[in-house]
Amino acid sequence: MALYREWRPQFFCDVVGQEHVCRTLQNAVMMGRTAHAYLFCGPRGTGKTSTARILAKSLNCINLNDGEPCNKCPSCESITKGISLNVIEMDAASHRGIEEIRDLKQKVGMAPSGGKYKVYIIDEVHMLTGEAFNALLKTLEEPPAHAVFILATTEAHKVPLTILSRCQRFDFRRLSRAAIKAHLSQVAEAKKWTVEDEALELISRQAGGALRDALGLLDQAASFTGGKIRRKDIEFLTGTLGQQELEGIVAAAAGCDVPAVLRQLDELFERGCDPRQVLLQLADHVRDLLFDQNTGSREQSFYAQFLRGIALAEGEMKGSSRPDLILELTLLRLTGATSPVDDQEQRREKADQAVRGQRSREPSGKAFDRGRGFNQPLSSDEPVNQASAPAPADDTESEQSPEINLAEIKNYLIKNAGKNSLLASVLSQCSLRREGDQLFLAAPSFCCDLIKPGKDAFNFIQNKLRECGCTLKLELEAEGEASKTPQKELKEFKKVEVSKESKETHSYKETKEQSELLNLALSLFDARIIKKM
Numbered sequence: 001m002a003l004y005r006e007w008r009p010q011f012f013c014d015v016v017g018q019e020h021v022c023r024t025l026q027n028a029v030m031m032g033r034t035a036h037a038y039l040f041c042g043p044r045g046t047g048k049t050s051t052a053r054i055l056a057k058s059l060n061c062i063n064l065n066d067g068e069p070c071n072k073c074p075s076c077e078s079i080t081k082g083i084s085l086n087v088i089e090m091d092a093a094s095h096r097g098i099e100e101i102r103d104l105k106q107k108v109g110m111a112p113s114g115g116k117y118k119v120y121i122i123d124e125v126h127m128l129t130g131e132a133f134n135a136l137l138k139t140l141e142e143p144p145a146h147a148v149f150i151l152a153t154t155e156a157h158k159v160p161l162t163i164l165s166r167c168q169r170f171d172f173r174r175l176s177r178a179a180i181k182a183h184l185s186q187v188a189e190a191k192k193w194t195v196e197d198e199a200l201e202l203i204s205r206q207a208g209g210a211l212r213d214a215l216g217l218l219d220q221a222a223s224f225t226g227g228k229i230r231r232k233d234i235e236f237l238t239g240t241l242g243q244q245e246l247e248g249i250v251a252a253a254a255g256c257d258v259p260a261v262l263r264q265l266d267e268l269f270e271r272g273c274d275p276r277q278v279l280l281q282l283a284d285h286v287r288d289l290l291f292d293q294n295t296g297s298r299e300q301s302f303y304a305q306f307l308r309g310i311a312l313a314e315g316e317m318k319g320s321s322r323p324d325l326i327l328e329l330t331l332l333r334l335t336g337a338t339s340p341v342d343d344q345e346q347r348r349e350k351a352d353q354a355v356r357g358q359r360s361r362e363p364s365g366k367a368f369d370r371g372r373g374f375n376q377p378l379s380s381d382e383p384v385n386q387a388s389a390p391a392p393a394d395d396t397e398s399e400q401s402p403e404i405n406l407a408e409i410k411n412y413l414i415k416n417a418g419k420n421s422l423l424a425s426v427l428s429q430c431s432l433r434r435e436g437d438q439l440f441l442a443a444p445s446f447c448c449d450l451i452k453p454g455k456d457a458f459n460f461i462q463n464k465l466r467e468c469g470c471t472l473k474l475e476l477e478a479e480g481e482a483s484k485t486p487q488k489e490l491k492e493f494k495k496v497e498v499s500k501e502s503k504e505t506h507s508y509k510e511t512k513e514q515s516e517l518l519n520l521a522l523s524l525f526d527a528r529i530i531k532k533m
Helices: 019-031 048-060 074-081 098-107 131-140 177-191 196-209 211-225 231-238 242-256 258-270 275-290 295-319 324-339 340-360 395-400 408-415 421-428 456-469 486-492 500-508 511-526
Strands: 037-040 085-091 120-121 147-153 168-171 431-433 437-443 471-478
Touching: 019 048, 019 168, 037 048, 048 120, 048 147, 085 098, 098 131, 177 196, 177 211, 196 211, 196 231, 211 231, 242 258, 242 275, 242 295, 242 324, 258 324, 275 295, 275 324, 295 324, 408 421, 408 431, 408 456, 421 456, 421 511, 456 471, 500 511
Parallel strands: 037 147, 037 168, 085 120, 120 147, 437 471
Antiparallel strands: 431 437
């Protein structure tokens, strides 16, 4: 018999590391407050199925002792041997369809034979199909008084919420290394095996919190060594690295010794070591060094960076067909992490990346300054409607009022108009001029309504100006408005009344603005006039 089956717990007190679950169930049995459905979830090898069997024995035992089964009555013995008719175990991984659940529903009404309860243990319940869960739902909600369901799973998040809400949930935890090591020592002493303390430590580390895996590895090592188990034997069986090898790799990386790192990795791969296993061992070893009391602040910084690199490499290895290459590249990056020359090169590279990122956000290939906007000189053949700004009196005034290339701003707005081709066409017919801290957008009169303040187009132009570093206040004016009489004088003009005859004539004649707007629409949409209304 396998060691983990031989040492399967038969009482609540024998379950290792799950006191929070066992005490609750034991008290519920003593007080007669057991539920009709339980959900045991947790990692593999932590005692879910074993606890379910112990609970089944406690529910049907006739000689209970503080909630513990006697393990001597006929009911307990039959459950221990796996021949009881009152405990039905079903593997949902292989019986996951609706037909199996329908068969279970038909039999759940049958009374138990020679006991109080009929216990249904469904292992890996998350493997059931959606139809099977729906078929189980009503039975799980209102089962017969003699039926108790115990659902076990390693992936509770895959169980529907309708099932979870009808069960008492118990989360089984991963076992600590100390608990696994103590239990292995007890098993080895009972079996009269000689096991080194370092070997037990390595087995408990390799188990990953699963007691069943640890017992299986101990059983394998006992068969390999004949009962005298050393650390070297565990390293040979599992392909793990020795303490000296781990220290050598970390020391070579800390000392920036690239040839030594590559040489040690090459030796490990020739020996057949799994790169993923090497990565996990390095993580455990460096983590122990990080929390060592004798580790200085400089070493702690390096170890923290080392662990970060290992964590990133672990994610890269999951989808890679060459984990050995990823391990080599990871250690090479970590090897250069403490080099002053590499630090300078990394800083230069980061600076270059920042410059490249700044340029990639520019609308064109020309230089661009966030604080000053476009500062490129305007070519002689590039006409622009720009008012010359007065020369600054001093340095302070020049900083507050920088020179701005209006042609570049206009081109930037047109290029960034996006999918709004109408706005781009309108902007191409507009001109820009500056007066102090104000930027005037002179537009044809028939376009002013489209881009007047408050419209989406006006807000869009304002946002694009801020993006290109222009801090001037945007104002809208119709073409020719700057040369007209100032606004104050316009207020003094009297309104001229239009005669009724002129109004009627105006309503039947096409104005100049309407004609320009019509021509613009014809050119934009490649249209032709069918009929004028």
